[in-house]
Amino acid sequence: xxxxxxxxxxxxxxxxxxxxxxxxxxxxxxxxxxxxxxxxxxxxxxxxxxxxxxxxxxxxxxxxxxxxxxxxxxxxxxxxxxxxxxxxxxxxxxxxxxxxxxxxxxxxxxxxxxxxxxxxxxxxxxxxxxxxxxxxxxxxxxxxxxxxxx
Amino acid sequence: xxxxxxxxxxxxxxxxxxxxxxxxxxxxxxxxxxxxxxxxxxxxxxxxxxxxxxxxxxxxxxxxxxxxxxxxxxxxxxxxxxxxxxxxxxxxxxxxxxxxxxxxxxxxxxxxxxxxxxxxxxxxxxxxxxxxxxxxxxxxxxxxxxxxxxxxxxxxxxxxxxxxxxxxxxxxxxxxxxxxxxxxxxxxxxxxxxxxxxxxxxxxxxxxxxxxxxxxxxxxxxxxxxxxxxxxxxxxxxxxxxxxxxxxxxxxxxxxxxxxxxxxxxxxxxxxxxxxxxxxxxxxxxxxxxxxxxxxxxxxxxxxxxxxxxxxxxxxxxxxxxxxxxxxxxxxxxxxxxxxxxxxxxxxxxxxxxxxxxxxxxxxxxxxxxxxxxxxxxxxxxxxxxxxxxxxxxxxxxxxxxxxxxxxxxxxxxxxxxxxxxxxxxxxxxxxxxxxxxxxxxxxxxxxxxxxxxxxxxxxxxxxxxxxxxxxxxxxxxxxxxxxxxxxxxxxxxxxxxxxxxxxxxxxxxxxxxxxxxxxxxxxxxxxxxxxxxxxxxxxxxxxxxxxxxxxxxxxxxxxxxxxxxxxxxxxxxxxxxxxxxxxxxxxxxxxxxxxxxxxxxxxxxxxxxxxxxxxxxxxxxxxxxxxxxxxxxxxxxxxxxxxxxxxxxxxxxxxxxxxxxxxxxxxxxxxxxxxx
Numbered sequence: 001x002x003x004x005x006x007x008x009x010x011x012x013x014x015x016x017x018x019x020x021x022x023x024x025x026x027x028x029x030x031x032x033x034x035x036x037x038x039x040x041x042x043x044x045x046x047x048x049x050x051x052x053x054x055x056x057x058x059x060x061x062x063x064x065x066x067x068x069x070x071x072x073x074x075x076x077x078x079x080x081x082x083x084x085x086x087x088x089x090x091x092x093x094x095x096x097x098x099x100x101x102x103x104x105x106x107x108x109x110x111x112x113x114x115x116x117x118x119x120x121x122x123x124x125x126x127x128x129x130x131x132x133x134x135x136x137x138x139x140x141x142x143x144x145x146x147x148x149x150x
Numbered sequence: 151x152x153x154x155x156x157x158x159x160x161x162x163x164x165x166x167x168x169x170x171x172x173x174x175x176x177x178x179x180x181x182x183x184x185x186x187x188x189x190x191x192x193x194x195x196x197x198x199x200x201x202x203x204x205x206x207x208x209x210x211x212x213x214x215x216x217x218x219x220x221x222x223x224x225x226x227x228x229x230x231x232x233x234x235x236x237x238x239x240x241x242x243x244x245x246x247x248x249x250x251x252x253x254x255x256x257x258x259x260x261x262x263x264x265x266x267x268x269x270x271x272x273x274x275x276x277x278x279x280x281x282x283x284x285x286x287x288x289x290x291x292x293x294x295x296x297x298x299x300x301x302x303x304x305x306x307x308x309x310x311x312x313x314x315x316x317x318x319x320x321x322x323x324x325x326x327x328x329x330x331x332x333x334x335x336x337x338x339x340x341x342x343x344x345x346x347x348x349x350x351x352x353x354x355x356x357x358x359x360x361x362x363x364x365x366x367x368x369x370x371x372x373x374x375x376x377x378x379x380x381x382x383x384x385x386x387x388x389x390x391x392x393x394x395x396x397x398x399x400x401x402x403x404x405x406x407x408x409x410x411x412x413x414x415x416x417x418x419x420x421x422x423x424x425x426x427x428x429x430x431x432x433x434x435x436x437x438x439x440x441x442x443x444x445x446x447x448x449x450x451x452x453x454x455x456x457x458x459x460x461x462x463x464x465x466x467x468x469x470x471x472x473x474x475x476x477x478x479x480x481x482x483x484x485x486x487x488x489x490x491x492x493x494x495x496x497x498x499x500x501x502x503x504x505x506x507x508x509x510x511x512x513x514x515x516x517x518x519x520x521x522x523x524x525x526x527x528x529x530x531x532x533x534x535x536x537x538x539x540x541x542x543x544x545x546x547x548x549x550x551x552x553x554x555x556x557x558x559x560x561x562x563x564x565x566x567x568x569x570x571x572x573x574x575x576x577x578x579x580x581x582x583x584x585x586x587x588x589x590x591x592x593x594x595x596x597x598x599x600x601x602x603x604x605x606x607x608x609x610x611x612x613x614x615x616x617x618x619x620x621x622x623x624x625x626x627x628x629x630x631x632x633x634x635x636x637x638x639x640x641x642x643x644x645x646x647x648x649x650x651x652x653x654x655x656x657x658x659x660x661x662x663x664x665x666x667x668x669x670x671x672x673x674x675x676x677x678x679x680x681x682x683x684x685x686x687x688x689x690x691x692x693x694x695x696x697x698x699x700x701x702x703x704x705x706x707x708x709x710x711x712x713x714x715x716x717x718x719x720x721x722x723x724x725x726x727x728x729x730x731x732x733x734x735x736x737x738x739x740x741x742x743x744x745x746x747x748x749x750x751x752x753x754x755x756x757x758x759x760x761x762x763x764x765x766x767x768x769x770x771x772x773x774x775x776x777x778x779x780x781x782x783x784x785x786x787x788x789x790x791x792x793x794x795x796x797x798x799x800x801x802x803x804x805x806x807x808x809x810x811x812x813x814x815x816x817x818x819x820x821x822x823x824x825x826x827x
Contacts, residue, residue: 033192041191044187048187080181083182084182084185086254087185088184088188
């Protein structure tokens, strides 16, 4: 079938995302929720995530511009961000969020800033990769039920 | 979803029992849109019927609109508009539905909080669909426990069950355990009885603790002496058809908790006690006469004689016992609430009270101090009125004021400014707290006492530290009545009273009250309004404390009545402030404002009191026309201004309806320990 090659490519991309730790089990959960009634469920959720979390990133950025740091507020924002990120299975981003929160709790402003930069990088990378992934997915046509990695 | 065999045993309350748990109606609340959409999809995949919302307030209104439309609620812990635990409490109080908490936070203390607030489970995000597949068990469990309440009294097992707090909650997920209020937890033993109950509908019919019923209850308890009161005897004394020992037992439990809270009332109480003692003659001279209620006695002995209570209640109920209601013995709050403000004019108020008769000064002045001591002793008082009285403590000046507490909802009497039922301790409102609190739910007292913070900033913080709103509806409506703007500077922390968001979750009343009130009531805003009116600084009614949680009566519209007296205590508070100003008509406005403010939203506060209240001949212009408040949100029931009698009647009627709701509240928060069932 013509979609085979695309599907195969898709599988490769997907596997790499998991192998490289960008995504975790939770992403599979999303895939399992996708069905005929919601054939693009995963993409929709991911799109929603990026849109909503962009707001949080901005809030954090602004908060980091105000000195002295309001660690409570920062922690609050990051908590939300972490919750969102974990719900789509964004593993690396989630790890950075956790680290950021640790720094907040210990009042380490430097650590916060550094971690935040790293977080933004991971966030941007994930976004790019997933965009590419979904592009292929759309071209590959409706997929059957997601298969678990490995 | 696989149907469970047990569902057969369930007589389905659910619409589709056979397919249970399919069709389980779930309400999911989370401010994170990503999580929300994922959860929704997961739940749909589990064949549940899902309603989602991103705000706690929305969730509450959904639940209120259709009381039986949802089987279980899943809520996030961290939400911008309301803390998830508060929402949990509200739901537990008002609707008594199982609530599952969720959070990315898996710290032990957070999970523990969920447990203590009564969550039936706690899920860690990201939520796995497997965790959701079994949530139906919480619904079944709760229903079973609910059954137990309904079981015929006299059953030994029941008694045991009641007392046993089943912990074992075999929940699938982490954390939950049995911290549910003991009654809920009795699961394991229920098996035998369940079969027995098979015939009855699964839906546990809630006993409506109407004002009259509660009065009977209190009278019975008084007769027996609070310490010796056992459900069986109470039941016998009450001789109420259709009431089971179980019902009485759980009600008694709540009542005891309520009283305990009262006794735990603030330090002011000590002051108040002194003042209280004076009740009659002194400042309250007129008051005493005013109220048929022998509040004085109450104050004096802290023990309200049964009749007092009855009177109070009667008064509260709007039976329009002669003036006023409760002679506010209390309040001599002077100490406590230093009502310096002339506004309070209690004396005047008192006089007026006399005239107003309607006003049930519930113990005004029952300043917080009262509460605990007075009230506690007066356990018999059970009536909330008394409690309310504590609210009334405002009396700082004239002593007469207060009592408005809670009762206020009823009697907000117009006016005289004083008496407004000061709902919450509006100390300022010297108004004789008319609160015909009889609403039976002493709830107010909690808040009220707190509110008593007389104008002078006495804010007695309504926190009714002791007053935990009567376990039922404790809707402590502490009216943030700060409107009372009359009271200058009392700075009521209206915030506290804010719309008593429906019910301050029972469990946490004490501290939560205050905070709850604040949040929920939203009355704060009202203050502003009143400020304008009164120019006084809104006394910080710490209505919060007042915790007049207005239970959201089932009828949102009928709020007026719904003020459920129990909840309605609130009304007064707000009004008193209004009244304080000299009877401002604005009080009415204020009340309105209050209500609407309370919620911050809306106008909707269904303070429908207006309607009925308006008709009340409020002398002091205090007509709290709650018109605006059309839907008295239980939260804000601050109908203090309304003429007590009218209010009472209005409220009573509503209450009847609401009473229904009251029972639902189950104060789970209270441990059943002291119920000698």
